[in-house]
Amino acid sequence: MKLRDTVHFNLYKHLLLLAFLLLCFQSSAWVTGADFTKIWTNSNQMTAFFSRFLHPDVHYLPKLLLPLVKTLQMSFLGTVIGVAAALPFSLLATTVVTENRLLSLVFRFLLGLIRTVPNLLLAALFVAIIGIGEATGVLTIAVFTFGMVSQLMFQAIETIDHAPIEAAAAVGANKWQITVYAILPQVMSQFASYTFYAFEVNVRASTVLGYVGAGGIGVILNASLALLNYERVSMIIIMILVTVAVVDFCSERVRRSFL
Secondary structure: OOOHHOOOOOOOHHHHHHHHHHHHHHHHHHHHHHOOOHHHOOOHHHHHHHHHHHOHHHHHHHHHHHHHHHHHHHHHHHHHHHHHHHHHHHHHHHHHOOOOOOHHHEEEEEEHHOOOOOOOHHHHHHHHOOOHHHHHHHHHHHHHHHHHHHHHHHHHHOOOOOOHHHHHHHOOOHHHHHHHHHHHHHHHHHHHHHHHHHHHHHHHHHHHHHHHHHHHHHHHHHHHHHOOOOHHHHHHHHHHHHHHHHHHHHHHHHHHHHH
């Protein structure tokens, strides 16, 4: 390394870069109206919040079990419906199956359109159409899972080995037989892994859907926050963290067994 390339000779470049980043940070704060001094001026409020938040209401735990079970049921059912719908659409979105680039582009566009809609917006739309309840949460999770898993699935199909497809076509197999016997066996382990990953993501997402009335433990969390009952909020968050950790652990073990 040459002497001019050492830290001492490049120090001014690093200082200029740091000054530029600080300028961008300050400009962003000025444009958005963010006032970081409120962190210090509201320190008394923060102390009052944490003094209650760090003392979870353990006696409220039995009342959380049923909503937590409903949240898991919502996640499971929504995942199953979403994956079941994603499988045929992911096949149609690949040129490997359709051999028609235009048709695959149309399906990919539709899948991309679905993925652009956020979970909370989906839940709000379903609440307006169906009403408040667990059914809304299931449909929201199903649509979200459909958009996410179908994208992963058709990308996996696009990378498979074409030799089994050519062999099946050479002996006179039709497209259905090629799909079942030459394509799906190569990607089923990945599909199973994506399914458990989607369930893992949906358990976390379903806890937030209650904010717009989609059922589950999120409804209780939203109500407790609205009532400023931070002891219960703390207990709810602990239960959510424990549940997500257990689901993540089990999902990871199962996904590893398929890889």
